[in-house]
Amino acid sequence: MKIVIAPDKFKGSLSAMEVCNAIEAGIHQYDPAIETIKHPLADGGEGTLTILQNHFNLKSVSVMVKDPLFRDITTTYKHNENTAFIEMANASGLQLLEESKRNCCHTTTFGTGQLILDAIKKGFKNIVLFIGGSATNDGGVGMATALGYRFYSESGDEIVPIGKELISINSIDSQKLLFDIKDVNVTVVCDVKNPLYGPNGAAYIYGSQKGASAAEIEMLDVGLNHFSKQVSKYLNMDVGEMEGAGAAGGLGAGAVCFLNAKMQSGIDFVMEQTGFNQLLDNTIDLIITGEGSVDKQTIEGKVIKGVSERAIENQIPFSILAGKIEDYNLIKNNLRPHNLMAITSSTITIADAIQNAAIHLQRLSFQLIQNFYNTINNTQ
CATH class of the missing domain: 3.40.50.10350 (Glycerate kinase; domain 1)
Structure with missing residues (x-):
């Protein structure tokens, strides 16, 4: 047998x-x-890089980045000759916060953006971003801010890129990006299909496990809805109802609209990469x-x-x-x-x-x- x-x-x-x-x-x-x-196996969430390491000889790069609460930490991503593999949980994951510090109203994906920018600066043209296990609900604006996007309130002040500030976004400026979006091929790997907002969206489905109260979840959902309208207005992209947009607190949507990323099922990606079907x-x-x-x-x-x-x-x-x-x-x-x-x-x-x-x-x-x-x- x-x-x-x-x-x-x-x-x-x-x-x-x-x-x-x-x-x-x-x-x-x-x-x-x-x-x-x-x-x-893994489904694209935290631990996926460990699975890939079991099958391939990937090298590690250490980078100092901001954690979900903007504190300095040193973390890693992996790469082969031409592709960087980045696990957002290593920079913006719930695992990085003690339970008393968890509240996705106040957390950011800024550190994930720093990892991506480091990979781009090191010359990697292909980036695979695994987006499970997040501590965030910021729609990816933290990541985008690290890459040079700017988000302004109605008064013209630059917003802090955290979940509760999505409702304050009045304009998006992409004139001073720190990379050329045409030079990078980004694949987002995730294990959920939730839309960005609504009853099955990022806030209502995952907000409570990231420390948000019922009232805060309602506010975060309104923020995600508002964010999608601003993205449509300033970036001419409709991500609200996109399958997987709500993954990692809306980072699924953020990666698509800020990095022109393509979405792929986590388990399909891992099975394809590790040759499961051939077994x-x-x-x-x-x-x-x-x-x-x-x-x-x-x-x-x-x-x-x-x-x-x-x-x-x-x-x-x-x-x-x-x-x-x-x-x-x-x-x-x-x-x-x-x-x-x-x-x-x-x-x-x-x-x-x-x-x-x-x-x-x-x-x-x-x-x-x-x-x-x-x-x-x-x-x-």
């Missing part, structure tokens, strides 16, 4: 490769003769995938969704292992996994699941393979 192990990370607990190792251990505990292929020939008996939290967002464009589509296309059974599962029936009915199992249960708390994830995954994968063998034997 040959099994492909292709999970995402279990956020806050295990990297994608550590998940692979735990699942492999459980499989080999059941039967050491089973052949396993470990192929960790799935008729010698594969099972694919095991998973992530920390499986819920209704999983069916939108996460790793598990991408794996399920390719498994079904190639007529290969696949199973899902998760830290916790919400919307069990929705996942089961939409993705049709052979098995869907979670670490958390009536006897295992979330804290236990996070702290001892590797042990629990090994146990679950043993049970999964045992059940898979029993199913095969019963149908023969």
